[in-house]
Amino acid sequence: MPSDAHSTRLLDRWLGIEPLYAHCDVPCGIYDPHTAAIAAKTVHTMNQKVSALPMPGPSASPQEHLEYRNTLVRMVQTKEQHAQICKQELLILWTDYFKPENAGPFPDLHDTFWKAAKLCSYNKQHVDAAKSQELMAAVAKISEMFQQAEAAKKK
Numbered sequence: 001m002p003s004d005a006h007s008t009r010l011l012d013r014w015l016g017i018e019p020l021y022a023h024c025d026v027p028c029g030i031y032d033p034h035t036a037a038i039a040a041k042t043v044h045t046m047n048q049k050v051s052a053l054p055m056p057g058p059s060a061s062p063q064e065h066l067e068y069r070n071t072l073v074r075m076v077q078t079k080e081q082h083a084q085i086c087k088q089e090l091l092i093l094w095t096d097y098f099k100p101e102n103a104g105p106f107p108d109l110h111d112t113f114w115k116a117a118k119l120c121s122y123n124k125q126h127v128d129a130a131k132s133q134e135l136m137a138a139v140a141k142i143s144e145m146f147q148q149a150e151a152a153k154k155k
Contacts, residue, residue, distance in 0.1 A: 013033055031092070031093055031096070031097040031146070032146075033089070033090075033093060033139060033142055033143040033146050034143075035085065036085075036086045036089035036090050036139050036142070036143075037136070039082040039083070039085040039086035039095045039141060040082075040086050040132070040135045040136045040138075040139045041080050041136060042049070042078065043082050043083050043086065043123050043132045044080070044129065044132035044133060044136055046075050046076070046078050046079035046082070046127045047079060047123070047127050047128060047132045048129055049075050050072065050075045050076060050079070050127045050155065051127060053068070053071060053072060053075070055068060058108055068107060070141050075125070079124070079127070080124045082125040083120045083121070083124040083135075084120070084124065086120050086135065087120035087121070090113060090116050090117055090120070090139070090142065091113075091117065093111075093113075093142065093146065094110075094113040094117075095148075097146070098145075098149070102152065102153065103149075105148065105149075105152070106145050106148075106149075109145060112138065112142060112145070115138060116135065116139060116142060118133060119134055119138055120135065123135055
């Protein structure tokens with residue numbers, strides 16, 4: 001009796017299905033740090049909004065307290081989601097785009113990505129406008145590296 005793998009290969013051959021091999025999750029070859037930059041900016045904006053959100057006073061109604069908590073939770077949730085998006089996008093660039101052949105001109109590439117990923121984690125855990133500003137700067141540096149690597153490919 002043929003194995004499941006053997007049966008699958010036979011069925012694939014009969015249907016004309018050929019295996020695909022890719023270097024990343026989606027074999028599109030499209031890489032862009034733009035999504036990470038937007039996510040980092042969202043984190044920073046949410047940090048600023050959370051810090052500026054006026055807390056209801058002692059005479060505020062229960063509804064005002066409820067609205068404050070609701071707004072605060074939604075802002076924090078958005079900040080955390082975008083910090084995770086930023087981290088995912090950076091990790092894709094780091095692990096899938098930058099290969100030894102295009103990482104060579106950037107001796108601090110691994111340290112830059114590692115620190116940026118750590119900033120993403122920090123920004124998920126804290127409300128700190130200075131650290132979210134650092135995250136935006138780190139993503140901007142990575143974007144510059146990416147643009148330089150892209151330009152070098154075209155030479």
